[in-house]
Amino acid sequence: MVLSTAPITKSSDRPILDERSQKLNNFAQRHIGPNSNEIQQMLEVLGFSSLDALIDQTVPQAIRLNKSLHLPEAQSEYAALAKLKKIAAKNQVCRSYIGTGYYDCITPPVIGRNILENPGWYTAYTPYQPEIAQGRLEALLNFQTMIIDLTGLEIANASLLDEATAAAEAMSLSYGVCKKKANAYFVSRDCHPQTIDVLQTRAKPLGINIIIGDHQTFDFDQPIFGAVLQYPASDGTIYDYRAFIEKAHAEGALVTVAADPLSLTLLTPPGEFGADIAVGSTQRFGIPLGFGGPHAAYFATKEEYKRQVPGRIVGVSKDAQGKPALRLALQTREQHIRREKATSNICTAQVLLAVMASMYAVYHGASGLRAIAENIHNLTVILATGLERLGYKINSKDFFDTLRVELETSKLQAILQACQARNINLRIFDTTAVGISLDETTTTEDLIDLWQIFAATDDLPFTPEELSSPSPHFPLARQTSYLTHPVFNRYHSETELLRYLHKLETKDLSLTTSMIPLGSCTMKLNATAEMIPVTWEEFGKIHPFAPLSQTRGYQILFQQLEAWLAEITGFAGVSLQPNAGSQGEYAGLLVIHQYHESRGEAHRNVCLIPTSAHGTNPASAVMCGMKVVAVACDLDGNIDVSDLKAKAEKHSNELAALMVTYPSTHGVFEEAIQEICAVVHSHGGQVYMDGANMNAQVGICRPGDIGADVCHLNLHKTFCIPHGGGGPGMGPIGVASHLLPFLPGHVMVRSWEESIPSPQSLIPSPQHIGAVAAAPWGSASILVISWMYIVMMGADGLTEATKVAILNANYIAKRLESYYPVLYKGKNDLVAHECILDLRSLKKSASIEIDDIAKRLIDYGFHAPTVSWPVAGTIMVEPTESESKEELDRFCDALISIRQEIAEIESRKVDTQDNVLKNAPHTAESLIAGEWQHPYSREQAAYPAPWNREHKFWPAVGRIDSAFGDRNFVCSCLPMDAYSS
Template structure:
C-alpha cells in the first residue's frame, strides 16, 4: 500500500480547523454544532478548547503525531465532478453474462421514492418496532413473496447475497441433520462463486465439500446435506425429485438455489421436496451495481424456524389488540446466543428487500409472469435462431439461459464481434459460451446476438416463430417437459393486487414511510450504531448508470473507473487505519469479523501452527464477535471486564498464559463497548502477541479514532470497518452495510480472492488467497462504496479529524447534562467518555417499577428513537449522538430524558400510579387518545404532547406497545388478511 509523504500537523487553536473551512464547506454541513455551540458545550464541561478535551480523552501514547495523509478536501460540487470523471471510465456494455446477475428495470417510482429517499434509507434496524411498522410491513411482503414463490412455509427478511445464503443453508443443515455425516454435496451446476464461498465457509467447520454431478452421485459417501441450482448455472432445468428422494432417505437436507423470477413459471422447490430454498432477488428491480447490494432470500420449513439465520418479521398484536409487526424469535440472534449462535448475521439487506418486495407489489403475479414469459419467449427465439445457424444448444430445457457449443467457430472471432457491439457473454472455455437474457432484452438485442454468431452466414429467415408476440406475448410452448411447469398460484394476497398504477403505489409507499421514524424526523442516538448524516451528495452517484449498470464479472478493461475507485478508497482507508492492505469484499460488519478471523487462522496454518484455535473475547463484546469466532472454527474463551468497564488485564494475562500454545487471537473493540478509551490497549495487544496470538480489533467504534489514532499503530493486526457507521453508508432500515478489513503487512497474502475475477491487476500484489471468496461478488456491495469515497473526499484529513473530535464532544456533553438524572456507568481516567456513554437506569426498577423498555417507549412520545437498550449492560441505555447532530438537537434529546426522569419521580413520590402511568402505557397512539373513555390518572395532553416541540411536529406511532411474547407463541411470518391492518 502506498502512503503519502508526511506533513506536519496543522494547528487546531480554533474549534474547527481553518484548513477544512477554507478548502470545503462540506465539513461545516456535516458537523452539527457550530463554533459558538462548541464553545458553550466545552464551557459546560469546564474545558477550554476542543484539543484539551481530546488530550484528556484519548491516551497520549496512541495519539497520531501527524495529520492523516489524505488529499485536500473537495467541495460537494468538485467531488461529484471528480467522481464523474472516474465513473465515465467504466463502460456500460449490454450484459448477457448471467450467473445470477441480470439487467433489469428499476421502476422509477421505486427508485425515486425508496432508493433515493432518506425516509427509507436513513432508518435503523427495526428493533423498536412501534416506530418501524412501515418497513416491517414491506419486509413482511418480501417474506410472503418468497414463501409463495418457493412453495415453502417460512422465509426470513433477507440475507446478504445468494452465495452467503447458500453457506448459511449449509451451516443450518449441518446443525439440524442427525445422521452424523460431515460431507456436503454441491452440484457442479451451481454458480462458481457460490461453490467458492461454500468451500471457504466449510473449511473452518470441518465440513468436507464434494462437488459433482447430481445425476451420477451414488450416495456411497454419507452426506448431511446438498445444494442444487434451479435452473442450473448453464441454464438447464433439471428434474431433481429422484435426487432429493435419495438424499432424504440418507437423512440429508436438500437446498435448492432458485431464481425467483423463474419460479413464476417453474414448479417451486417446496413442491418437489426441497428443505431449504435460497437465491437472489436482484432481478426484482435492483441495479447490478457491480455485484451489490442485493437482497438474498432464505426459505425453509416451519420446523426449522428457530434455526433460520438472520431476521424474521412476525405478526403480533399491540396493547389495544391491533395487529402489529416486529422482529420475531429474537432469542435466535447472535447478540443473545453469542458463541452458541448458528449464524453471525447482523446486517441484512433491508433497503433492497423493500425494493424487491415493492417490485412484486407493483407488477403483481400477472405482471411478474408476463415478464418471465417474455424473457423465456425471447430465449426460445434465440435458441431457434442459433440452431438454424448450425450451433448446438446444450439443453432444450431452459428458462432464460443458453449454453452454446461453438463447434468449429472461433471463440475469438465471436468475442471480437461482441466487443464491436458492446456486448458481454459468459465464456466457459474455447468450445462454449453462455447467453442469459433479462427484462431489458429487446428484439434488437436478439438481432445483434444472431448477427454476432452468424459471421458471414445469412441470418435465419424466415424470422423465428412468434416474433409478433414478443412484447408481452406468451412463450412458444409451455416449459417442457410438462412436470416443470408451475400449476399453483402465487402472490394472491391483496397487497400484490392493489397498487399497480404509479399513483396507488406512490401513496402506499408514502403511507408506509410515514409509519417509520428515520433521521428525517429526529436524531437516532443508538450507541455503537453511529447514525450520522448520510449526505445527499454522497448518495447521488449510487444511481449513476456507470456504477449501477455494471455486471460484477464484466471484463476488467470495462471497469477501469471502479478500479480507480477501489484503489483510492483502499489507500485512504489504509492511511486512516495504519494498515498495509485492505479487502473491500466483506459486505457486512459481521462478514468483516469472519473474514479477519479466517485471515488469522490461515496465517497460523501457514506457519504450521494450525492448532492455534483459542479466541479470547471480553465479556463486553458484540454478540457477533463470539458467533464469528465459532464460525471460523475457534474456541471462545471469555475475558472478564473490571468495575470500570475495561478489559481485566490480570484475567487477560492469566487466560493468555493458560492457552498460550493454542492462542489464535484476541477480539477487542476500541474504544471499548463500554464507551471509554482503555489506557492499556497497547499492553493488551502486547500480551496477546507475546503468546503467539494475533489481535483482531472490532472497528464498530472507529468513529472515535479517525484522525486521532490508528489501530495499525498501537497493536492491532486486523480491523474491520463498518462503512455503514463511520463512513456514512446509510443503514437502510437494517442494511445494506459494508465491512471491509484492514490487515498488517504479514497478513496481506491471506486476504480474500475470487474464483471468477482476478481482483488485483499488479502481479503478486495479492496472491491467491487460501481463504477463498467471502462474498458472491469480488468487491462486495461495490456500488455503495461511492458513498464512502465521497465522504472522505469531501471531508479531507482535517475534516475527518474534526468530525471525530466533535463526536467525542457531543457524547461528553450529553453525559454531562444527564449525569444528575441518570448515572453514567463508565468513564475514562479523566472522568470523560469516548464517542458514546452508558446511562445506568437499573435503580429505577426498584424505585418506581420502571423497566428500560418503559423509557424506550416513552421516548417515542417525545419523537425520539431510543438509544441502544440493555446492551452491553442489562438495564442501561447506550447513547451515541455522532458529530452530525446540532447542539439544539442534543439539547432536545436531553430535555426529553430529563422530562422523563421527572415523570419517574412522580411515580417514586406516589403522585403517579405505579402501573397506570405515562411510561407504562407508552407509546400513545392517536387512536388511543381520541376513541373511548379516558380512565388514566394523567391527561391526554400529557400523554401526547409532553414537550413543546411535539406541538410543532408530532410523530404519531401507528400502533401501541407490541406484545412480543404473543407473537412468538403464535408465530406468523406472512401477510395477514387485509382487514387485520
C-alpha cells in the same frame, strides 16, 4: 450550476469567517452539526477551553496520531461529484448476458425515486423499536410472503447478504439439524461458481468436507448431511431433482435448492418437489447490477427449522389495544444474546433492497411477474431456435432464460471480438462453449445483434417473426398460484403505489424525523451528495463478472478507497470484499486462521473475547471454528488485564486471537490497550480489532499503530453508507503486512489485464482464504458513498468530525449524569463517542423497566438508544458529530423530563402501573377513540414537550406484545381485514 466555495453559515450567530471555517471546507461544516459557538458552549459545560484540550484528556497520549492523515485535499460537493463523474466515465456500460445469478433489470421509477433515493427509507435503523418501524416491517413481511409463495416453503426470513452467503447459511443449518453423523456436504457442479467458492470458504474452518459432483451420477456411497442444487442450473438447464431429493432424504440429508425467483413464476417451486431449504437472490426484482451489490438474498425453509433460520424474521403480533402489529420475531436468536452459542451472525440483512424487491412484486403482481418471465423465456426460445438455424448446438432443450452454446474452439475468439465491437458480454465457460442469459431489458433487436455475431454477418437467413415462440412449456411447469394476497393486487397503478409507499414511510422514524442515538451504531448524516452517484448508470449497470477492461473506473475507485482506508487505519492493505460488518469480522478471523495454518499452527483455535466486546464477535468466532474464551472486565468497564494475562497463559499453545472493540463497547478509551495487544502477541496470538467504534478514532489514533493485526470497518457507520432500515452495509478489513497474502480471493477473478494495476485486495495468492461474498468487491456500488465522504471531508474534516463526536457524547453524559448515572468513564472522568446511562435502580424505586423509558421516548419524538446492551438495564447513547447542540439539548431535555415523570411515580403521586411510561407509546387512535380512563391527561400523553406541538411523530401502533407473536408464530401477510378491523 456552480456552487459557491465560500463558507456557509449554519445559524445567525455563526461568525462569517472564523479559524474553524478557514480550516474546514464548506462540506465539513455542513456534515458536522454544531457550529463554532455551539462547540465553545459545550466545551464550557465540560470545563475545557478547546476541542484539542478535551481530546488530550480523553484519548491516551501513547496511542495518539501525531500527524495529519495523508489524504487528498478536501473538495466541495460540486467538485467531488465532478471528479467522481470522470472516474465513472472510465467504466464501460455494455449489454451483459453473463447471467450467473446477476441480470440487468428495470427499476420502476416510482420505486427508484421513492425508496432508493428517499432518506425517509434509507436513513432508518434496524427495527429494534418496532412501534416506530411498522412501515418497513410491513414491506419486509411482504418480502417474506413473496418468497414463501414463490418457493412453496413455509417460512422465509427478511433477507440475507447475497445468494452465496445464503447457500452457506443453508449448509450451516443443515449441519446443525441433521441427525445423521456426517461431515460431508454435496454441492452440485451446476451451481454458480461464486456460490461454490463461498461454500468452500465457509466449510473449511468447520471441518466440513465439500463434495462437488454431478447430481445425476452421485451414488450416496459417502454419507452426507446435506446437498445444494441450482435451479435452473448455472448453464441454464432445468433439471428434475425429485429422484435425487428422495435419495438424499432416505439417507437423512437435507436438500437446499438455490432458485431464481423469477423463474419460479413459471416453474414448479422447490417446496413442491421436496426441497427442505430454498435460497437465492432477488436482484432481478428491480435492483441494479451495481457490479455485484447490494442485493437482497432470500432464505426459505420449513417451519420446523424456524429457530435455526439465520438472520431476521418479521412476525405478526398485536399491540396493547389488540391491533395487529409487526416486530422482529424469535429475538432470542439475536446473536449478541446467544454469544458463543451462536451459529450465525445476525447482522446479515439487506433491508433496503428487500423493500425494493418486495415493492417490485407489489407493483407488478403475479400476472405482471409472470408476463415478464414469459417474455424472457419466449425471447430465449427464439434466440435458441435462431442459433440452431445457424448451425450451433444448444446444450439443453429445457431452459428458462440461459443457453449454453457449444462452439468450435476456432470460433471463440472471433465471436468475442464481434461482441466487443457491439459492447456485448457473454459468459465464457471454456474454449468450446459460451453462455447467454437474457433478462427483462432484452428486446428482439438484441436477438438480432446476437445472431449477427454468431453468423459473422449482418445478413441473416431469417427474421425474428419467423421464429416466434409458442407459449412456454416446461417439464416442471408451475401449477399452483402465488402472490394472491391483496397487497400484491391493489397497487398496480403508480398513483396507488406512490400512496402506499408514502403511507409506509410515514410509519417509520428515520433521520428525517430526529436523531437516532443508538450506541455502537453511528447514525450520522448520509449526505445527499454522497448518495447521488449510487444511481449513476456507469456504476449501476455493470455486471460483477464483466471484463476488467470495462471496469477501469471501478478499479480506480477501489484503489483510491483502499489506499485511503489503509492510511486512516495504519494498515498495509485492505480488502473491500466483505459486504457487511459481520462478514468483515468473519473474513478477518479467517485471515488469522489461515496465517496460523501457514506457519504450521492450525491447532491455534482459541479466541479471547472480553465481555465488553461488540456483540457479534462471539458468533463470528464460532463460525470460524474457534473456541470462545471470555475475558473479564473490571468495575470501570476496562478489560481486566490480569484476567487476560491468565487466560492467554492458560491457552498459550492454542491462542489464535483476541477480539477487542476500541474504544470499548463500554464507551471508554482503555489506557492499557497497547499492553493488551502485547500480551496476546507474546503468546503467539493475533489481535483482531472490531472497527464498530472507528468513529472515535479517525484522525486521532489508528488500529495498526495501536497493535492490532486486523480491523474491520463498518462503512455503513463511520463512513456514511446509510443503514437502510437494517442493511445494506460494507465491512472491509485492513491487515498488517504479514497478513496480506491471506486476504480474500475470488474464483471469478482469475487473471489480470496488464494495463490495469491489480488492486491489493485481489492479488492472486495460493494462501488466500477464498471468497467470503458472492461478488469480488462485495456491494461495490455503494462504495461511492464512502469515497465521496472522504473526498469531501479531507483529513482535517475527518479529524474534526471525530473530535466533535467525542465532544457531543461527553456533553450528553455531562448534562444527564445527575439524572442517570454514567456507568463507565475513562481515566479523566470522560467517555469516548458514546456513553452508557445506568437505569437499573429505577426498577426498584418506581417499577420502571428499561423498555418503559424506550417507549416513552417515542412520545417525545425520539428513537430510543441501544437498550440493555452491553449491560442489562442500561441505555447506550451515541449522538455522532452530525447532530447540532439544539438537537442534543432536545434529546437531553426529553430524558430529563422522563426522569421527572419517574420521580412522580417514586413519590407515589402517580400509579406505578397506570402511568405515561407504562402505557407508552401513545397512538393518536388511543387518545381519541373511546373513553379516556387514565389518571394523566391526553395532553400529557401526546405532547410532553414543546417541540411535539410544532411537529408530532405519531407511532402507528401501541406497545407490541412480542411474546404473543412468538407463541402464535406468523411470518407472512395476514388477510387485509386484520389490518382494518
